[in-house]
Amino acid sequence: MREFNPFFKKFSKKQKRVAVVYPNRYAGGITNLGLQRIYFEINSDEDHIAERFYTDVFEGLRSVESGSYLDSFSVALFSLQYEEDIFNAFRILKKTQFKGRTVAGGPCVIQNPFPFVHLFDNLFIGDAENAVIDILENRSVEGLFPGSLKRRVVDLDSEMKRQIVSENAYGRSILIEIGRGCPRGCRFCIVRQIYSPTRWRSADEIISIAEENRKAADKIAIISPSPTDHPDFREIVHELKSMGFEVSPSSIRADKFDEEMAELLGDVRTLTLAPEAGSERLREALNKGIDEEDILNAVEMARNAERVKLYFMFGLPGESYEDLDQIIRLVERVRDAGKRVSVSVNPLVPKPHTPFQWMPYGGDWTKDVLGNIKEMRKKRKYLISKLGKIAETDVESVERFAIQTAISRGDERVGDYIERKLTLARIIKSDLIEFLESQPPDREFPWDAVDMGYKKSRLRKEFEMTLKRLEIET
Ligand code: SF4
Structure with a gap:
């Protein structure tokens, strides 16, 4: 190190x-x-x-x-x-x-x-x-x-001028947070909720942080949940490059990756995209805001990329095997564009403060917790068997993400289990099982007590819109 x-x-x-x-x-x-x-x-x-x-x-x-x-x-x-x-x-x-x-x-x-x-x-x-x-x-x-349950929000005013630079996921790079929060509205996403409102750091400040740390590295990683949404993104990258830095953003939205962006970012060796779902129907329900054409365009634009990394989820509301087949089909199309593809598929964790906080883990209202877990395991096997033949594949464990769901949606009782190791079997045998179940519309959640700066009725409205779109009866 x-x-x-x-x-x-x-x-x-x-x-x-x-x-x-x-x-x-x-x-x-x-x-x-x-x-x-x-x-x-x-x-x-x-x-x-x-x-x-x-x-x-x-x-x-x-x-x-x-x-x-x-x-x-x-x-x-x-x-x-x-x-x-x-x-x-x-x-x-x-x-x-x-x-x-x-x-x-x-x-x-x-x-x-x-x-x-x-x-x-x-x-x-x-x-x-x-x-x-x-x-x-x-x-x-x-x-x-104890004391306050109001989320503290600050302006992105003065970034620390000096940081520890190390060999990290971006190589030996200076990291610059160019924004906090996200202007997009993906319904499963906790980031847009816990870091709202979206705050952008000014181009001048970004340049000055780069200047201050210049001696430590000649690469810059620009960090934000959705960096390419910064209103001055292109100008900032342009300026940093003219200062002699190699620049890479923490992620790129497929619908922003056009000819000009590809030129600006130069040699993107690995293109990372998050379609989240295989089918247009589910992507729309997630409010992801990108379609298959955006993804394939981005792949085409990244001419020098040898590898494309794709992130998906399963266990989505209203998901069928046809939707999983669409993941496989999309991966095939990216592979057929001549790229080495690696795919990561995670079970959806229906997080607090998101419109999905009412849904069951596994996404099927007709099943109980055990039924959903069983079905998720089957889907996981299916994805591994199909995707494993066409791409480097990593499909995360249904158990691990169930535990994450129970911790994220839990209350004080979860803490009592941490010491004794919280396993899925323990959750299922205990009253913690309720945190994996679907939740009634009038349920008071533990986290409702935190003043996050949004109205719960807005989330409920978004959730009901999603159910209606997917024709799900709860
Ligand atoms: S673009 Fe990314 S960070 Fe923003 S809301 Fe969607 S998933 Fe969350």
Whole structure:
């Protein structure tokens, strides 16, 4: 693990030591700009010093910077990016017998803090910028629970000017968050809900961040849920390229990848696209906003791409084997365009705060939880057998995503199971099974208590529109 531009700070006895824990692998943690920002803010304060923890460095028990054990820190800040990270977080706390204060934040806490309330002293819901020291000192801050259940939202004003640059998923790159939130309306997507409203960083600020970090790398990864939607995307890429940087966006929308974009981004070796569903019917129900023609056009435009990576989901509402066959057909068409194709298919997790929060895991209202799981397993086998013949195929486990669903839609009871390992068999035998079931229209969800800044009736309307379009009776 080699880091460029590291941030050294000398420890003095009067400083409070803060552990910034990413309960997952280094490669993911180092590309997390939110976490880097927290680390930067703590180390910019003279009374505090931060060190980082990752599960693949000393098993997450000792810090990267000095090798100190977690129990020598006063406060531990955990970032929960994925539901299953809670198992690692719990293991680290238990193994180190950490007695200090614990705070957890990140997307899993924002979407629903209640499964974690018994596991941490505080939970933080929202954007932490310019409030990290207040959070550490347990002062009253919007989004800090117990206390506030209002999601904290900040302007994207001043990005940290200095970041740790490492070999990451984008190569040795400077990462620049060009926007937060997403202007699109995909109905399954939690990102558009937990990071709304969409905020774009100005072109001037982006250029100045690139300038500040110039010595650390000559590549820039521009990060946002939908970077190509930035109103000045083309100008920004153009400017960064004229400064001598190689530029790659974290993702490209198929409907934005035209001749000019292909020219601008140059040698795209791997084109990553997310059609999400195989059939137009389901893509429309998801409100994905792209069609097969957009996908095939993008593939054609990316002339130098050797590989196309496609992301799909299964377990969608109203899904039939005909819809799965459409995934296979689309993959074949991309392959026939002369590309090496890799396909990733995940079960849909019907997330809180999305119009799909009322649907059952598996997407079939005529089946109970076990029936849906059984059908999902069958669909998974079907996809593997068909797709495996034509592309590199990865179809995620039905069990794993059921557990993710139960954690994301759960309440305080979930926390009690974390210690004893939450398996699908345990969920099914317990009252946690309700979190995999379809939900009645008037159900009060645990996460309704969080003020996210939207009206639940709007989500319900979108959900009912989807059901109507798919002719589903619930
Ligand atoms: S474009 Fe991507 S980030 Fe935006 S709403 Fe759709 S899935 Fe979510």
